[in-house]
Amino acid sequence: QSALTQPASVSGSPGQSITISCTGTSSDVGGNNYVSWYQQRPGKAPKLIIYDVTSRPSGVSNRFSGSKSGNTASLTISGLQTEDEADYYCSSYTDNGTPFYVFGTGTRVTAL
Amino acid sequence: EVQLVQSGAEVKKPGESLKIACKASGYIFTTYWIGWVRQMPGKGLEWMGMIFPADSDTRYSPSFEGQVTISADMFINTAYLQWSSLEASDTAMYYCARRATFGTAGDFWGQGTLVTASS
Numbered sequence: 001q002s003a004l005t006q007p008a009s010v011s012g013s014p015g016q017s018i019t020i021s022c023t024g025t026s027s028d029v030g031g032n033n034y035v036s037w038y039q040q041r042p043g044k045a046p047k048l049i050i051y052d053v054t055s056r057p058s059g060v061s062n063r064f065s066g067s068k069s070g071n072t073a074s075l076t077i078s079g080l081q082t083e084d085e086a087d088y089y090c091s092s093y094t095d096n097g098t099p100f101y102v103f104g105t106g107t108r109v110t111a112l
Numbered sequence: 113e114v115q116l117v118q119s120g121a122e123v124k125k126p127g128e129s130l131k132i133a134c135k136a137s138g139y140i141f142t143t144y145w146i147g148w149v150r151q152m153p154g155k156g157l158e159w160m161g162m163i164f165p166a167d168s169d170t171r172y173s174p175s176f177e178g179q180v181t182i183s184a185d186m187f188i189n190t191a192y193l194q195w196s197s198l199e200a201s202d203t204a205m206y207y208c209a210r211r212a213t214f215g216t217a218g219d220f221w222g223q224g225t226l227v228t229a230s231s
Contacts, residue, residue: 034215045207045221052215089157093215100173101159101217
């Protein structure tokens with residue numbers, strides 16, 4: 001099972017909106033509605049920010065939103081803030097006989 | 113408050129065995145799957161496998177099947193990840209994570225355990 005494909009880096013000015021893509025296959029991203037997104041700040045554990053494609057856990061800013069079309073999922077950060085600088089990983093449930101989870105390659109977000 | 117507290121950093125030699133721990137609190141341990149995720153230095157996240165503590169049902173990623181063993185002790189609310197013979201390539205940060213919803217690898221994560229295997 002290969003990792004999902006994300007751009008290595010995305011940047012934007014504070015206040016702008018940015019979008020991170022996450023491309024998989026019909027066996028993972030395109031085959032269910034179980035895409036999650038995680039934010040990982042340097043030296044810290046990952047934090048869940050989006051699950052089930054579009055849902056936000058309690059306490060997560062509504063500036064984060066998720067969507068999906070076909071085999072590609074997307075995370076949009078609206079009103080980019082310097083505190084959003086981090087690595088972002090997508091993840092999808094997949095079931096090719098043995099159920100498990102596959103992560104994306106990761107995207108470094110920089111607020112210029 | 114849900115908490116997953118992992119055991120401390122380990123430095124071992126290749127060929128040695130190791131077992132790291134993840135102690136859960138703030139929720140009913142036996143009702144959620146707990147998984148393990150590897151992050152090699154400067155690299156991305158890799159899902160290794162998960163266990164359901166109530167009955168020790170365990171699922172492994174094909175990439176890690178046979179390489180590690182995941183276990184749990186529901187009487188002390190602790191999950192484990194172990195190696196019988198470490199390799200240098202096992203050097204990484206390892207996170208445990210509680211799976212609260214079916215489609216999510218983890219909603220709450222431990223702080224991570226750094227494992228270094230070096231001669």
